[in-house]
Amino acid sequence: MFNWIARHKPPVVWIIKQLDDLEQLDAQVLHLCGQGEAIGPGSVRKRRKDLAKGDFQGQIRLSDSGITLHAELFSALVPVDDLEWLDQRHVRWQARLWRVAWVPERCWAYRGPLTIDDATGPEGSLISTEDMSIFREKLSTRNTPAPSSRWWELVALGDEQRRFDYTSIPDSHRLAANSRKR
Known part of the structure; x- marks a missing residue:
């Protein structure tokens, strides 16, 4: 029905x-x-x-x-x-x-x-x-270089060798001289 x-x-x-x-x-x-x-x-x-x-x-x-x-x-x-x-x-x-x-x-x-x-x-x-x-594979095969991070130490402008020496501790007399200039 x-x-x-x-x-x-x-x-x-x-x-x-x-x-x-x-x-x-x-x-x-x-x-x-x-x-x-x-x-x-x-x-x-x-x-x-x-x-x-x-x-x-x-x-x-x-x-x-x-x-x-x-x-x-x-x-x-x-x-x-x-x-x-x-x-x-x-x-x-x-x-x-x-x-x-x-x-x-x-x-x-x-x-x-x-x-x-x-x-x-x-x-x-x-x-x-x-x-x-698929997305993970695309991300892992990117050809873009990793961003470089640089740490610049406060040293005199003429001291180029010292500027790129990241392993040594800064001299205390240079730090004291930089703090007096402010």
């Missing part, structure tokens, strides 16, 4: 940010943002067809926060029924077993690669974070 209501609701999808094959975990990892709704122009039927083909190019409203982001930020948008949960940490999708890594909200709009954080979430679940190794 109420099937006509379900037809007009936006399709609900699982939002996948990135897919990885991590050797250190010996598993394929699915970086999951959570559930969302495919919204935007066009009919609900057309959006469902585009999602089934993997061609949806519209807005996604994330269920947890209500934030609306564009579909191009995500690797895949999977209809809710296509993702089979085996337990809290594993899912089956496209006839493959995946380990789930939850993506925090700060990473949803991040356009770079994600990596697994050392810390684990509740019940041993994995947490994704931004991969900063």
Whole structure:
């Protein structure tokens, strides 16, 4: 009787940010943002067809926060029924077993690669974070010389050898003479 209501609701999808094959975990990892709704122009039927083909190019409203982001930020948008949960940490999708890594909200709009954080979430679940190794590598290979700092001692202008001798302590009579000039 109420099937006509379900037809007009936006399709609900699982939002996948990135897919990885991590050797250190010996598993394929699915970086999951959570559930969302495919919204935007066009009919609900057309959006469902585009999602089934993997061609949806519209807005996604994330269920947890209500934030609306564009579909191009995500690797895949999977209809809710296509993702089979085996337990809290594993899912089956496209006839493959995946380990789930939850993506925090700060990473949803991040356009770079994600990596697994050392810390684990509740019940041993994995947490994704931004991969900063690219930035660290760029900073470590900078060709700019380190700034030089020089300490100039208060000595007579004609005493050039003494000016660049940083290892010896200044003569007390020169310090006394400089203090009397003030």
